[in-house]
Amino acid sequence: MPESVxxxxxxxxxxxxxxxxSYPCACGAPVxxxxxxxxxxxxxxxxxxxxxxxxxxxxxxxLRHQWPQPELGCACGAVxxxxxxxxxxxxxxGTTATTATRPSAPPPPGPARTAxxxxxxxxxxxxxxTARDAVTAAALYLNWLGHGDIRRxxxxxxxxxxxxxxxxxxxxxxxxxxxxxxxVECLWLTAMTESADCVYFSLAGYDDDARARADQLRVPLFxxxxxxxxxxxxxxADALDAGSV
Numbered sequence: 001m002p003e004s005v006x007x008x009x010x011x012x013x014x015x016x017x018x019x020x021x022s023y024p025c026a027c028g029a030p031v032x033x034x035x036x037x038x039x040x041x042x043x044x045x046x047x048x049x050x051x052x053x054x055x056x057x058x059x060x061x062x063l064r065h066q067w068p069q070p071e072l073g074c075a076c077g078a079v080x081x082x083x084x085x086x087x088x089x090x091x092x093x094g095t096t097a098t099t100a101t102r103p104s105a106p107p108p109p110g111p112a113r114t115a116x117x118x119x120x121x122x123x124x125x126x127x128x129x130t131a132r133d134a135v136t137a138a139a140l141y142l143n144w145l146g147h148g149d150i151r152r153x154x155x156x157x158x159x160x161x162x163x164x165x166x167x168x169x170x171x172x173x174x175x176x177x178x179x180x181x182x183x184v185e186c187l188w189l190t191a192m193t194e195s196a197d198c199v200y201f202s203l204a205g206y207d208d209d210a211r212a213r214a215d216q217l218r219v220p221l222f223x224x225x226x227x228x229x230x231x232x233x234x235x236x237a238d239a240l241d242a243g244s245v
Contacts, residue, residue, distance in 0.1 A: 004017045004018065004019045005017070005018055005019075005020075005035055005037065006018075007041055007072055007080065007082065008040075008041075009041070009074040009076060009078055009080060010040060010041065010042070010043055010078075010080075011043055011074065011076055011078040012074065012075075012076035012078070014074065014075070014076065016072065016074065016075075018035075018070075018072050018082065020032050020033045020034075020035055020070055020082075021033075021070070021126075023056070023067045023068075023126075023140065024121075024123070024124035024140065024144070025058040025060065025061060025063070025065065026061075026063075026065075026121070026143055026144055026146060026148070027058060027060055027061040027063070027121070028060075028121035029058055029059065029060035029061065031056050031057075031058050031059070031065070031067060033054065033056060033067070033070050033082075033084045034084060034085040035070065035082055035083065035084060035085065036083040036084055036085040039083035040083070041072070041080040041081060041082050041083065042080070042081050042083075043078050043079070043080060043081075044071065044078075044079040044080070044081050051069065051081065052068060052069050052132070053066045053067065053068060053069060053151075054066070054067060054068075054069045054070075054084050055067075056084075063148060064148075065143055065148045065150075066139070066149075066150055066151065068132075068136050069081055069082075069084070070082040070084065121144075123140075123141060123144045123229065124140075125137055125140065125141075125227050125228030125229045126140060126228045127226065127227060127228055128174075128203070128224060128225075128226050128227070128228050131161075131174035133228065134172055134174035134201070134203050134224055134228075135161050135163070135172050135174070136228075137201075137224055137228035137229075137230070138163060138170060138172040138201040138222075138224065138230065139163060140228070141201075141222075141230045142163065142165060142168070142170060142199075145240070145243075147165035147166070147168055148165075149165050149166055150163055150164075150165050151163070151164055151165070152164070153169055153170075153190075155190055157171045157173075157183075157186065157187060157190070158182065158183055158186045159171075159173050159175060159177075159179075159183060160172050160173035160174060160175065160202075161174075162190075164196075167196050167197060168196055168197050168198070168199070169187070169190055169191050169194060169196050169197075169198050170198065170199045170200070170201065171183070171187045171198075171199075171200050171201065172201045172202075172224075173200070173201065173202045173203065173204070174203045174224075175203065175204060176203070176204050177204055178202070178204045178205045178206050178207045178210070179200065179202045179204070179205070179206045179207070179210050179221075180207060180209070180210050181207075181209045181210045181212075181213040183200070183210065184200060184206075184210050184213050184214045184217065184219055184221075185213060185217070187200055187219065188217045188219055198219055198220075199219070199220045199222065199237075199240065200214070200219055200220065200221050200222065201222045201223075201224055201230060202221070202222070202223055202224065203223070203224050205223050205233070206221055206223075206233060211233065211234060214233075214234055214236075215234055215235070215236075218236055219236065220232070220234065220236040220237035220239075220240045221233035221234050221236075221237050222237050
């Protein structure tokens with residue numbers, strides 16, 4: 001069980017207990033950030049993608065993936081970014097180190113393909129309370145599908161946040177407006193220029209025209225519910241979720 005550690009806010013100097021979350025690795029084991037007690041937390045002033053993610057190694061399969069940087073909201077209004085130790089967790093008894101394998105060259109644009117994995121466990125979501133949580137939920141789902149190199153996309157989408165992995169681009173729209181046909185088309189065009197597959201995640205869903213356009217372009221559509229679980233909206237998303245593409 002993750003340990004609760006005291007954290008002192010650098011703004012108001014008050015102390016609170018913080019328990020690091022556990023993230024579900026694709027192998028099924030929990031990955032928990034190890035907080036660096038030798039370093040002080042910092043106040044978040046400006047958001048930057050590279051500062052919001054940290055590479056953590058799974059103690060079971062030993063693969064390293066990107067996970068959200070631990071943060072804590074103080075009662076004074078400050079948001080604290082908590083330092084994580086560079087030391088990897090000790091492997092569990094009987095486990096051996098493995099190296100990550102990269103998928104083959106990306107295929108032409110079409111329905112996104114599931115990266116090969118040895119065995120897929122049940123997806124364990126994270127509750128969505130903020131727009132950042134929605135991006136985290138989508139990244140966790142893509143990681144569960146086998147895409148371990150999730151990063152911010154080079155091209156900014158028309159709305160929301162763009163994610164990318166080898167041979168894949170994804171769009172996460174945490175707004176309250178249903179996605180439009182133009183949103184779907186722009187994502188598809190981005191995938192075309194990068195010779196990659198694509199997938200769309202929306203918190204508010206899609207209008208009827210957007211669904212029809214996605215079916216024509218074979219773009220998988222998912223709706224994120226507040227539990228953080230992506231729900232397939234069309235046949236391409238069903239196939240992706242089932243691992244049949």
